[in-house]
Amino acid sequence: MRLVEPDPTLTVPLPLREQAAVRDRWLSQRLLDLMPVLMDRTGIDLWIVTGRECNEDPVLATLLPGAWLSSRRRTVLLLHRSDDGVTPVAVSRYPVGQFLPATAEPAAGPAGEWDVVRRFVEQAQPARIGIDVSADFALADGLSHSEHRALVEALGPYADRLVPAEELAVGWLETRLPEEIAALHALNRLAHEVIAEAFATAVVPGTTTAIDVAWWLRQRLHDLGVEPWFQPSVALQRAGVPLVEQAGALLPAVPYDAVIEPGDLVHCDVGLTSLGLRTDSQRNAYVLLPDETAAPEGLDELLAVGRRMQDLTTAELLPGRTGNEVLAAARSAAAREGIDADVYSHPIGVHGHGAGPAIGQWDEQGGVPGAGDYPVHVDTAYALELAVRRPVPEWGGQCVRLGLEQGVALTEAGVEYLDVRRTDLVLVPAG
Structure with missing residues (x-):
């Protein structure tokens, strides 16, 4: 795919009507340029994506027009691979955007x-008909039991041609157009700005709690029109309150309702949604003691170790490797340098914990069966x-x-940070 440089002038969020127009344009391009490549890669001639209102296949939302918020009654989408490309056809009582009516x-x-x-x-006589069933990826397992039964009954002898469309669904969900990557740059820039605003205004030492700041973040995202896809979290660490073990991991032990005090290390985790895409960002701040002008040197050194671990991980994020192979290589590199680290990176895009290779989980550092065995692809x-x-x-x-x-983002050019790489520890005045 062609490369698109980050556009510092791209303003998000866009008005809803403009967002729908952008999403429809992306969908048309994805169906034209991306879908034939993915169907050829996975060997599927016809992909059937179906869902009923209030019980949609997760893939279905990525194929619907920007003005649609859900399926209507039953919506069946047929994507047929032929010599002319991919023909999208809708079997529905309502017109479905870029899909031709049956x-x-x-x-x-x-x-x-x-x-x-x-x-x-x-009429089409497809040799392999893909359906969304998967044991490893929930996002590719959206065909309900009732819909599956009805489809099998309707197809009769053609039901023998049904195959799991897991790799096709994951490929469709994980692959990003250059324009989508450009938008992710802008969305991550907005997320970083909101986090910086929270540290500057919502963290009031001696007054606000971690929960107060978390709700401030959620309200701020809502007011901006970029809804969070999970409840923002804010955690504290402070001298004299050691980490505690949970599920084999060492985690902060300061209560979430504790008031933020000078000398605290404040960690936040925030994700927003816009244009059908999502972000996921964490950042750390240190609350200065009254006589301090800088964070303790030990915390700055720890941050430098974290940056080094980022470098070690991205160096191993290579196309063709599985998520488990990336995890093992990154952890081996850390061990060689004496770094005590956990890696639990994940795909992101249409969904927050998105489709694609799982690169560890916070409580699964030996590899993730199934999702961790999926390979890394470019344009993700x-x-x-x-x-x-x-x-x-x-x-x-x-x-x-x-x-x-x-x-x-991982493209043919390698790994690039969305927005800019954040390398500093935010300093919050004591008051």
Whole structure:
């Protein structure tokens, strides 16, 4: 794919009507340029994506027009690979954006669409018909039991041609157009600005709690029109309150309702949604003691270790490797340098914890069966998420855990940070 440089003038969020127009333009381009490549790569001739209102396949939303917020009654989308490209056809009682209507009108009744699907299959004669069933990826497992049963009954002898579309669904969900990567740069820039605003205005030492700041972040994102896809979290670490073990991991032990005090290390985790894309960012701040003008040197050194761990991880993020191979290589590199770290990075894009290779989990550092065995592809985006631990001399040798997370994109040119790489520890005045 062609490269698109980050556009510092791209303003997000766009008004809703403009967002819908952008998403429709992206969908048309993805169906034209991307879908044939993915169907050829996975060997599927016809992809059937179906869902009923209030129980949509997660893939379905990525194929619907920008003005649609859900399926209507039953919506069946057929993507047929032929010599001319991919023909998208909708079997629905409503017009479905870039999809052509099926030549036959669905018969009356709740299951009338299936007769049309059967006639389409008889005419197209696809050798392999992909459906969304998957044991490893929930995002590729959206065909409900009832819909599967109805489809099998409708296809009759053609049901023998049904195959899991797991790799096709994951490829469709994980792959980003250059324009989408450019938008992710802008969205991550906005996320970083909101985090900086929270540290500057919402963190009031001696007054606000970690929960107060978390709700401030959620409200701020809502007011900006970029809804969070998870409740923002804010965690504190302070001298004299050591880490505690949970599920085999060492995690902060300061209560979330504790008031933020001078000398605290404040960590936040925020993700926003716009243009059908998502971000996931973490950043750390240190609240200065009254007589301090800089953070303790031990915390700055720990941050430098975290940056080094980011470098070690991105160096191993190579196309063709599985997520588990990336994880093992990054952890081996850390061990050689004496870095105590956990890596738990994940794809991001249409969904926050997106489709694609899992690169560890915070409580699974030996690899993730299934999702971790999926290979890395180019034109994908990830939340580069990890944590490093180290004793801090200024805290009496207490071990501090520093969590880092920032969006990156992997293209033919290599790994690039979305927005800019954040390398500093934010300093918050004592008051």
